[in-house]
Amino acid sequence: MKKFTILILTxxxxxxxxxxxxxxxxxxxxxxxxxxxxxIIVLCGAGLIKPMEELKRNFENKTGAKVNVxxxxxxxxxxxxxxxxxxxxxxxxxxxxxxAMDIGLILNDTVKNITYHIPVIIVPKGNPKNIKDLNDLTKxxxxxxxxxxxxxxxxxxxxxIFEKNKIWEKVKPNIVVYAPTVNQLLIYVxxxxxxxxxxxxxMTTWSQAKGKIEVIEIPKDKNIIKTIPTAVTTKAKDxxxxxAFNNYISSDEAKTIWEKWGFKPCR
Numbered sequence: 001m002k003k004f005t006i007l008i009l010t011x012x013x014x015x016x017x018x019x020x021x022x023x024x025x026x027x028x029x030x031x032x033x034x035x036x037x038x039x040i041i042v043l044c045g046a047g048l049i050k051p052m053e054e055l056k057r058n059f060e061n062k063t064g065a066k067v068n069v070x071x072x073x074x075x076x077x078x079x080x081x082x083x084x085x086x087x088x089x090x091x092x093x094x095x096x097x098x099x100a101m102d103i104g105l106i107l108n109d110t111v112k113n114i115t116y117h118i119p120v121i122i123v124p125k126g127n128p129k130n131i132k133d134l135n136d137l138t139k140x141x142x143x144x145x146x147x148x149x150x151x152x153x154x155x156x157x158x159x160x161i162f163e164k165n166k167i168w169e170k171v172k173p174n175i176v177v178y179a180p181t182v183n184q185l186l187i188y189v190x191x192x193x194x195x196x197x198x199x200x201x202x203m204t205t206w207s208q209a210k211g212k213i214e215v216i217e218i219p220k221d222k223n224i225i226k227t228i229p230t231a232v233t234t235k236a237k238d239x240x241x242x243x244a245f246n247n248y249i250s251s252d253e254a255k256t257i258w259e260k261w262g263f264k265p266c267r
Contacts, residue, residue: 035063039241041087043081047117054257087236089231090228092117093228107232110243112246113227113266114228118264119199120201121198122196127214134222137196145194145196160224176194183203232246
């Protein structure tokens, strides 16, 4: 009888334990998927696609929310924000965030600087034109690609770098293409369609660049280093999820992902 009683008690205890575990697991899953069925639109600079895709997946897996990302040039993203809107705005330079703030499109207390954006010169593998610095971009016969200053952050900053170093008028005749996004500049150089371009340093770690390009750093005193901000917009349709995503991509966990893709996070 004693053995039978002990057996019943043991089975009962196991059932209670299992039920408790199941309930905890269920509760854990519910809390992890707190934004199931919600969705947001993120307007993001094209040059940020590698880390952003990983960050997006992580956030979706953690919360259950759907993150729809539109990648493009910063000016294009600014235009979309003004006309059709979006929940989170992440252009390639602070200037566009400031412009959006000035016309009431940004919740100012949500602006966070995520990482630095550092311009570098890239040339095809082997450096056929023997380019060593900015001044070499003025040499006759050098084919240069830069971002379109009207549509991309890298285009605007490239022109400012040339102007800062008083070589803009000499460089202009060598520019054979103005690309709408920085991603295209990398392709032009990797496929040897041009002799040089200015892109963001972080992109030099991409698979498209490996073994196909060489990097020439621009000295700090001759360079113009930018920061990449993120912010929630005043047009956000799901403010809670937008703020959660904005906080996540600027978190300590996210910084390790930015670093993985060659970025230097703001501390």
